[in-house]
Amino acid sequence: MGFGKGCHLHLIDGSAYIFRAYHALPPLTRKSDGLPIGAVAGFCNILFRYLEGNKGPDAPNGAPTHVAVIFDHSSETFRNAIYPLYKANRPELPEDLRPQFPLTRDATRAFNIACIETEGFEADDIIATLARQATEAGGDVTIISSDKDLMQLVGPGVMMFDPMKSRAIGPDEVFEKFGVGPDRVVDVQSLAGDSVDNVPGAPGIGIKTAALLIQEYGDLESLLTRAHEIKQPKRREALIENADQIRISRQLVQLKADTPLDVTLDDLEVRPPEPDTIMDFLNRMEFRTLTRRVADSLKIAPPAPLPEGKGTEVNHPDQPEAPPLPFPFDAYDSITTMDALHAWVQAIRDRGIVAVDTETTSLDEMRAELVGISLSTDPAKACYIPLTHRSGTDDLFGSSQLAPGQLPMGDVLAALKPVLEDPAILKIGQNMKYDWKIFARHGIRIAPFDDTMLMSSALYAGLHAHSMDTLSETYLDHLPIPIKSLLGTGKQAVTFDRTPIADAVKYAAEDADITYRLWARFKPQLHRAAVTTVYETLERPLVPVLAEMEMAGVQVDRDTLSRMSNAFAQKMAGLEAEIQDIAGEPFNVGSPKQLGEILFDRMQVPGGEKGKTGAYATGADILEDITTLNDTHPQAARLAALVLDWRQIAKLKSTYTDALQDHIHPETGRVHTSYSITGAVTGRLSSTDPNLQNIPVRTEEGRRIREAFVAPGGRLLVSLDYSQIELRILAHIADIPELQQAFRDGLDIHALTASEMFNVPLDQMTPDIRRKAKAINFGVIYGISGFGLARNLRIPRAEAQGFIDRYFQRFPGIKGYMDTTIKDAQAKGYVTTLFGRKINTPEINAKGPTAGFAKRAAINAPIQGTAADVIRRAMIRMPAAIADLPARMLLQVHDELLFEVDEDAAPTLAARAKAVMESAAHPAVHFKVPLIVEAGSGRTWADAH
Incomplete structure (x- = not known):
């Protein structure tokens, strides 16, 4: 049909898709010839998901009638003639990405989507031109991209959709980003410049200042004409002296909406893929699973795989390929007799390897009830042993009968215990710490084991999450059965024991099958990626250590928490009264909307920004800014500081003194946190349910929380804390003689x-x-x-x-370290700790604010990661060092370890633990500065720290 009113054009930023795909996945090569295809594989998956998600009336942005994928051309653009240094500081393309660009164009055409690029122009110019043509013809446009440069196009008939965050971008979101409407984005960008694209702008003027100036003077040209009126000398001089440079910047950031194109809007009409064409392309690329998925969508039979290609493998063509077997949901075994169970036990002994997974009633290992166990000894060979599935409705006492056909739990565990504890049989798990604790509560200590989640972390930290769903989709191209399909959601959700056994078999056995296949994929990669030592010495050995700590828990005094909650409530009331006194009127301090009106309307603080709800933004960063305005707005600065204090105490009350009482286990009387080994890319541990690592220590109120953590009668808490470990590591890595000597001399750094x-x-x-x-x-x-x-x-x-x-x-060495680290990260795509942990930096070469964050993260990662590795090494060695003492390790909080010990043994424990921690880096790393650990003890954590 001809393009006109009622038509909807989707313009996809293809170049962004390519880089997103490239950085989201590890390197992939075509099995038959070693051709790099990782970006192509990711690009095809993204494109297919886009097509599947934009069908019919329920499409999130309205189903398109016309669509095109727009790419950057490889040639220089007209902007280089205006400013030869435009994009001059862009890093070189990775060698394995370069040959994939033409293949992404082939992929687009294979999906029967218009593919557009124009020599001498950027993709953004083509998008601007097509958007203009479409709106002039009476149609609507959705630009699928998160690129801030395209926000200048938002307006009547034109919106953006950020596929990374799944959110629409309209005028309100543009204002939130730039402080001006879409029609003035170019003016703000011209002033602020862009370090990524090497757009010069005006020195010393950032986005916020540029927005304020444009708001005050109306537009860029008026601002430059009246620059002499500006009172601030530096700002005035920057505009006057750089006026020509600013106008050049405008030419660079202004998108060219009259780019010559050799296509018309009518050429972009949505067309379904031609089955032969798309099947031929996907088969030639050896995307086996995607070929099946696309074939299923088109309701055709997939072609037979080409004989010279048998599947896409990671990095090396000599990697043992994963068997191309489907997931046989209807063929998984349901174990309901002891004979069948004994047959599986014998198979495990013969194989010497088994993937194991538990199904329970809760994610809280200390309260979860075991419902069933799944096992797998090979791809597509798995079983499920149902144990406590329920049937029927609850009786008056809230219980129901066990479903028939299940084996007694005691008999099953007795049969499995010998193989799960057999040192000659390798057990494989995904997040093994969970299953380790479940089995430990039933008297079984699993060993030895491998953990696919930890393997993924060692291999791909920073590239993606390490959940089973993510790993299965990424590396097996398989979407697991969603747990919500079994349990439901919200108030109607049930626990796993209420799942029909037939459904549970498919779900649970699939988990074990996936785990085995991931292990077969990851195990050879550890050596090839040079991270075997990281996995074997820093990741896997930590599992039983953390599991024992979590099961031990820490005693918390409920009465102390209750008193603190009351004291915090009184403190908050006092702060509220003081805040309202400064404001001159009563208002709800906890209401961001009312607070914004007080600050920006009543007290006339400049720079207030309203979001799409019409309320001013009053986040912590905004309030911190206002606290620095003592000279111009002293009352507002004081009010903002008090609100920050009020929020801090409110958070302590709700998160700790109130919530911790609910986390006290009814049987142990202790709080049992759960540590995530892969929660941070640097290797730092994080804790949840409850989070005990974010208790503030810089404020008096935060420190008081630790008074509620107590030792039982006759015992003490002992705290050992690394002194300024990250500064010591910085002095070592950056090689700063003055700081190194100061640490060696024991000076106050x-x-x-x-x-x-x-x-x-x-x-x-x-x-x-x-x-x-x-x-x-x-x-x-x-x-x-x-x-x-x-x-x-x-x-x-x-x-x-x-x-x-x-x-x-x-200290020039620090700047040298930062520059070198960023340069290396941009070249390699990762940084490493002193112990060899790889931390990928996929956004290091990105545009805009993301790049700034990525650079800061790259600078910090080797320091924070090395510190995390040091304390991990100490924790792994600690159980053996204190095995003969009446003591146990309870908590790890960043650089601190907390122990519980009999009073008489406290000095011995402190001495041994201190020795282990201070020598934890040796012999792997010989620091140029000493690691110092400070010890303390007391009845409460506050006394010990």
Whole structure:
């Protein structure tokens, strides 16, 4: 049909899809000839999901009538003639990505979608041109991209959709991003410039300042004409002296909506894929599973695989290929007799390997009831042993009868215990810590084992999550049965024991089957990726250590928590009264909307930004900014500081003093947190249910929370904490002689830094100067900016930036380390810790704010990751070191370990644990500075720390 009113054009940013696909997956090669195809595989999957998700009236953006995928051409564009340095600092394309670009064009055409690129122009220019043509013809346009440069096109008839966040981008979202409407985005970008694309802009002017200027003066040209009126000298000079550069920047960021094209809108009409064409392409690329999925969608039979290609493998063509077997849901065994179970036990003994998984009633291992066990000894060979499935309705006492045909749990566990504990049989799990604890509660200690989740973390940290669903879809191209299809959602959800056994067999056996297949895929890769040592010494051995800690738990005093909750409530009430007194009227301090009206309407604080709900943004970052306005808006600065304090106490009350009482286990009387080994890409542990690692220690109220953690009668809590370990690692990695010597001499590092930076003798050091140096010392580790330091210290940004500049001048090795780390990450796509942990940095070469975050993360990762590795090594060695003492390790909180021990043995424990922690890096790494551990003990955690 001809394009006109009622038509809907989807314009897909193809180049963004390619890079998203490339960075989301590890390298893949075609089995037959070693051709890199990882980006093509990801691109095809994304494109197929797009097509499947945009059919019919329920499509999230309205089903398109016309669609095109737009690509950047490889040639230079007209912008290079305007400004030769445009995009000059872009890193070179990875060698394995370059040959995949033409294949993505072939893929687009194979899916029967228009594929457009134009020499001398960028994809954004083509999108701008087609969007203009479509709206002039009376149609609607959806631009599928998250690229901020395209936000200038949003307007009547044109919206964007961010596929990464699954959210629409309209005028409100553009204003939230740039502080101006879409029609003034170009003006703001011209002033702020773009370091990624090397658009110069005006020095010293960022997005927020640019938005304020455009809001005040209306448009860019009016601003430049009246620049002499601006009161701030630096801002005025930046605009006057760089006016020509700013106008050039405008030419660079303004999209060209009259790009010459050799297609018309009518050429972009949606057409279904031609079966022969798409099947031939996918088969030639050896995308076996995607070929089947597309064939199923088209309701045709998939072609036979080409003889020269037998499947896509990771990295190396000599990798043992995963058997191309389907998941035989109807052929999985349901074990309902002891003879059948004994046959499986014998098969496990013969094979020497078994994947094992448990099904339970809860994600809380300390309260979960065992419902069934699944096993797998080969791909497509798996079984499920139902144990406590229920049938019928509940009786008056809330219980129901066991479903018939299930074996007694005691008999099953007795039969499995010998093989699960047999040192000659390898057990495989996905998140084995969960299953380890379930079996441990039934008297079985699983060993030895492999964990596919931890293998994935060692191989691909930073690329994706490590859940079974993610790994199965990514590496097996298989979508597992969703648990929600069995249990339901919301108030209607049931526990797994209420699932019909026939359905449970398919789901549970599939889990074991997937786990086995992932293990077969990952195990050979550990050596090839040089991460075997990381997995074997830092990941796998930690599982039983953490499991024992979690099962031990820590005693918490309910009465103390209750008293603290009351005290916090009184403190909050006092702060509310003070806040309302400053505001001059009563209002709900917990209401962001009312707070925004007080600050930005009544108190006239500049820079307020309203979101699409019409309310001002009042997040912590906004309030921190306002606290620095002591000179111009002292009342607002004070009010913002008090609200931050109020929020902090409210969070402590709701998250800890109230919630911790609900986490006390009814049988043990203790709190049992759960640690995630793969929760952070750097290797730092995180804890949940409850989270005990985010209890603040910098405030008096936060420190008081630890008073509720107590030792039972006759015992003490002992805390051992690494002293400034990340600064010590920085001094080692960045090779800073002054800091290294200071640590060797046992000096106060913060006072020394303050003395070096501010030329203040140590004997004249003031607490305020030392505090500033401490904030800089720790801030630098995280790549802090002048803006961030200003927030932390609540000082003007210029003063904060001056501190950082002097810091780098005094310790040039730190800046050298940062620059080298970023350069290496951009070239390799990852950074490493001193112990060999690889931390992938997929966004390091991205555009915009994402790149800034990725660079800061790359700088910090080797430092924080090395610190995490050190304490992991200590924790793994600790059980053997204290095995003969009446003591146990309870908690790990960042750089601290907490123990419970009989009073008489506390000094011995402290001495042994200190020795283990201080020597944890040896012999793998010989630090140029000593690792120092500080120990303390007491009846409560607060006393011990």
